[in-house]
Amino acid sequence: MDTPAPLDIAHDGPIARLTLNRPDMRNAFDDTLIAALTGAVQAAVEDPAVRVLLLTGAGKAFCAGGDLNWMRKMATLTDAENRADAAKLARMLHTIWSCPKPVVACVNGDAYAGGMGLVAACDIAIAADSAHFCLSETRLGLLPATISPYVLRAMGERAANRYFLTAERFDAATAFRLGLVHDVVPLADLPRHAEALCLALCDNGPGAVQASKRLVRDFAGQDIDAALIADTVERIAAVRSTDEAREGVSAFLEKRDPAWRAKR
Incomplete structure (x- = not known):
């Protein structure tokens, strides 16, 4: 049986829907997904029919951050190889952040570590009320380096001081209070709410x-x-x-x- 593509790309009129498609891995990203998402955003920028990008996840999670098996492999790489690999992740985040067209995060479930970076790199974020967030890197002896510029802009230095260091898990209501997400809605209403927002963006010049x-x-x-x-x-x-x-x-x-x- 063919392995499903790690990223599902669909076009609905002016909306490009990008769905992280590794539900069995909680949509954790590896080098393949990073490359696919980077390429998909670049393609949407070049497509004159696309007015807005909508990023979400398949299954119950939005994105769990880095795939642990992929990260374990990173420990065996040389310093130069690790730098090159980290640069690909950094490029993906910057490609989203610098996209000239609006990018909306539809946070259908938990967003951990790099998944929080994805949320922060988007222009607008809407979360399900059941979603949770966590900057979990320090629990693993790592640090949220590549995502930090975007998360700092989204939630502020004071909140980052706490959550970068403690790796505490927090809920969608807290994410809203911190400014990481703009709206929190019931999970059942999330697709409709996200689509309405995208269409509202398309109403404007x-x-x-x-x-x-x-x-x-x-x-x-x-x-x-x-x-x-x-x-x-x-x-x-x-x-x-x-x-x-x-x-x-x-x-x-x-x-x-x-x-x-x-x-x-």
Whole structure:
């Protein structure tokens, strides 16, 4: 019998659905899944029909982090081989984080270690109320190095001080309070809620959505000085003259849908 692909890729109109597909391993990633997810995100970026990416997991877990058998193999590698392998994981996370199109995490179950990194690298995260989270690396004598830039941005330095060090497990309500996820909903409602959010993103101007994502990336944490203010002026001035902006304003005044909005 053929081995199922580690990543299921499906397209539903403007939504690219990427499903981690190793349910028997709680969707833990190995080198094959890392390569597949990196490639799938890159392909979605290049596909003009894709407006939003939706990342979720098959089965009961979202992602358990690294496959322990794969990690055991890492202990036998040379230092150079370990660096190269870690770089692939880091590249996958950065590919998600830097994707110009919005990426939504639909956290259907537990997200541990690198799975938390996946959640944090996405722009928006919605979790089932039954999901749990854990930065479990220190229990194994490891550390959450490659995921740390994204988790720190998502949950903040103070919370990271606690959960990086203690490896405590926490629930979805705590993840919401910390800012790691934006919404918590009953598991049965999660697919509908995630799809509604993706469709809401697709209602907006695709260029404006991507440019707004860049605003967050470029301006978060920056001093509000003359240079930043000048940058904001240049950005809005450049957008006002685009075909997309003209269509959006005209559609609003004429009380009709803009051309980019799909009929449904």
